[in-house]
Amino acid sequence: MTARKIIIDTDPGQDDAVAILLALASPEEIEVLGITAVAGNVPLALTQKNARIICELANRTDIPVFAGCDAPLKRPLVTAEHVHGKTGLDGPTLPDPTMPLQDAHAVDFIIETLRAHPAGTVTLCPLGPLTNIATALEKAPDIAARIAEIVLMGGAYFEVGNITPAAEFNIYVDPEAADIVFRSSAPITVMPLDVTHKALVTKPRNDAFRALGTPVGEAVALMTDFFERFDKEKYGSAGAPLHDPCVTAYLIRSDLFTGRHINVEIETTSELTLGMTVADWWGVTDRPANATFMGDLDADGFFALLTERLARL
Numbered sequence: 664m665t666a667r668k669i670i671i672d673t674d675p676g677q678d679d680a681v682a683i684l685l686a687l688a689s690p691e692e693i694e695v696l697g698i699t700a701v702a703g704n705v706p707l708a709l710t711q712k713n714a715r716i717i718c719e720l721a722n723r724t725d726i727p728v729f730a731g732c733d734a735p736l737k738r739p740l741v742t743a744e745h746v747h748g749k750t751g752l753d754g755p756t757l758p759d760p761t762m763p764l765q766d767a768h769a770v771d772f773i774i775e776t777l778r779a780h781p782a783g784t785v786t787l788c789p790l791g792p793l794t795n796i797a798t799a800l801e802k803a804p805d806i807a808a809r810i811a812e813i814v815l816m817g818g819a820y821f822e823v824g825n826i827t828p829a830a831e832f833n834i835y836v837d838p839e840a841a842d843i844v845f846r847s848s849a850p851i852t853v854m855p856l857d858v859t860h861k862a863l864v865t866k867p868r869n870d871a872f873r874a875l876g877t878p879v880g881e882a883v884a885l886m887t888d889f890f891e892r893f894d895k896e897k898y899g900s901a902g903a904p905l906h907d908p909c910v911t912a913y914l915i916r917s918d919l920f921t922g923r924h925i926n927v928e929i930e931t932t933s934e935l936t937l938g939m940t941v942a943d944w945w946g947v948t949d950r951p952a953n954a955t956f957m958g959d960l961d962a963d964g965f966f967a968l969l970t971e972r973l974a975r976l
């Protein structure tokens with residue numbers, strides 16, 4: 664098979680880091696054209712730096728990293744240091760990056776890459792708030808029809824919310840951007856909390872990362888150790904949910920996931936439910952389907968894939 668060409672749009676974030684490492688470890692299935700950073704879990708100055716730290720951890724200083732939007736379209740930035748720590752990558756001690764940040768703006772890189780490749784051959788993988796993607800769609804509406812697929816982590820239906828009672832973090836931070844993306848007519852696949860809360864790093868799964876005995880295995884074990892404190896304390900879950908790696912795992916093994924092709928719209932006006940992904944899971948409206956909304960994953964298969972691939976780095 665030919666590797667899928669992708670752009671990873673990200674706000675690292677320990678789980679973003681693991682998602683990126685999984686992609687870089689899987690060249691047969693995934694060709695990473697570039698990484699675009701966005702403000703989210705932590706401010707942009709840290710997310711663009713963290714993206715480069717992760718590339719260097721994987722010895723992939725050839726991957727171009729771009730900085731994008733430093734704030735949501737219409738709102739002040741909300742961050743999540745309470746989950747990810749002050750740096751966004753708390754856990755391991757990783758060296759400051761020496762590889763450069765690219766001069767171009769992330770939004771221009773997204774637009775130019777989609778225009779430079781044949782239509783339907785570049786997949787976008789947003790792992791954070793959708794500000795960069797929405798800005799690109801607004802600036803260059805022609806790119807919507809050129810996108811092969813947008814596979815994103817965000818939203819929830821049965822799990823409802825994690826940053827507010829009604830909303831998942833990525834969508835909540837920039838609901839106007841999410842609204843633009845979900846109305847774009849590009850093919851969309853969503854990894855909501857309903858799926859990612861099943862991708863839990865239990866103790867044996869964490870031990871398996873550490874047992875790789877490599878710098879990557881050790882770093883991933885320490886990142887998920889750190890990340891898990893929050894979820895264990897807050898939700899009493901069995902381990903840290905690896906939200907973002909669901910996106911890159913889907914590109915390698917879509918058979919690990921099941922979902923429904925349904926209508927998904929974004930709440931942008933209510934203060935109470937701002938950023939809610941209103942997903943018509945039960946088909947109670949006749950609004951047209953615009954996204955494949957995942958509902959379940961094979962968690963053991965997911966972690967087997969992840970551990971096997973990380974061992975390659």
Ligand SMILES: [Ca+2]
Nearest residue numbers: 676679790791
């Ligand atoms: Ca993220």
